[in-house]
Amino acid sequence: MANNRGFLKNLIYYIQYLLIRFFEILFMGLPEKTRFKIGEFFAVLTFKVVKEVRNITILNLKLAFPEKTNEEIKKLGIESVKTMSRAFFVNMWLDKYLENDDNFKIVDEELLNEIIKNGPAVFGAMHFGNMEAPVKLASRMPIVTVAKDRTNPYINDLVIKNRTRFNIVLLQKSKTTSRALIKYAKEGMNPILLTDHRDSNGTDITFFGEKTTAPTGVASIALKYKRPFYLMYCVLNKENITEVHIKKIEKSEDENLSFKENVQRTVQNMFNEMEVVMREYPEQWMWSYDRWKLNSKYKKGLLSKEMNDFVKNF
Structure with a gap:
């Protein structure tokens, strides 16, 4: 019986994979702007129809921008899901998109050249704009990154294949990922990791005035191995051009503090900088992720009356 269930699940996964490949072939026949x-x-249809996505988005935006009206929050929410959708869809032809140098602009070219010259360094990245685009930098410096497995193994293999064609080292998230990441970092590679998500095993921080948790991996590597630490984020503008920004993050290296305390302060410094970036480009971040568990609290009736009424009357 268990074998039958396993066969059926595998068959469903394979059918999903075939449908995606079929859709991809049809989709790629269209002009890029149409795609x-x-x-x-x-994206807009999902925002309007899927209550869960809409509630998470507007609650996060209300937390970050309490001064904005409902109409302003709605507009920002729609622009955000549109940006994320464009970033997701471009993965189908990311190699061809990045082959065109006109699609990829380094805003801080002098800083990048300095980093490459003096490297290696460590980069924290964000679920922001065209977040997969930094793989193009693998032609200029050795990159190692980490990806979470997809449930569907066929789609997971496809995603890995698409990413590794850029000559990056891609680690799949597992119990041994941290050791492997440190190994490659010590060998001179540049870790670039998405690090704006919630991590219950991470460190306590304050993000947009709300207490939450954050991963410590990149900050720990930067401190332990005396590497320069940067925030890298990619704006996907209205013309579908990716603008890569790099900002240096101040590391806490106070000798009177423990290593753990210095890591916490360094992570907080990074998130403070993320806040600045997100306020400048609010339409670029993935607000549809329940970062502060606000939607979870809303469903349990644990939000303030003000936030509760905001969702109900939105």
Whole structure:
């Protein structure tokens, strides 16, 4: 019986994979601008139809921008899901997109050249704009990164294949990931890790005035191995051009503090800088992720009356 269930699940996964490949072939026959527009259409439809996505988005935006009106929050929410959708869809032809140098602009070229010259360094990245685009930098410096497995193994293999064609070292998240990441970092590679997500095993921080947790991996490597530490984020503008920004993060290296305390302060410094970036480009971040568990609290009736009424009357 268990074998039958396993066979059926595997068959469903394979059918999903075939449907995606079929859709991809049809999709790639369209002009690039049309592909982006289709992505935006489905994003707006999802925001309007899927209550969970809409509630998470507006609650996060209300936390970050309490001064904004409902109409302003709605507009920001829609622009955000449109950006994320364009970033997701471009993965289908990311190699071709990045082959065109006109699609990829380094805003801080002098800083990047300095980093490459003096390297290696460590980079924290964000679920922001065209977040997969930094793989193009693998032609200029050795990169190692980490990806979470997809449930569907066929789709997971496809994603890995698409990413590793850029000559990066891609580690799949597992119990041995940290050791492998440190190994590659010690060998001179540049870790670039998405690090704006919640991590219950991480460190306590304050993010947009709300207490939460954050991963410590990149900060720990930067401190332990005396590496320069940077925030890298990619704005996907209205013309579908990726603008890569790099900002140096101040590391806490206070001899009177423990290593753990210095890591916590360094992570907090990074998130303070993230706040600045997100306020400048609020339409670029993935607000549809329940970062502060606000939607979870809303469903349990644990939010303040003000936030509760805000969702109900939105």
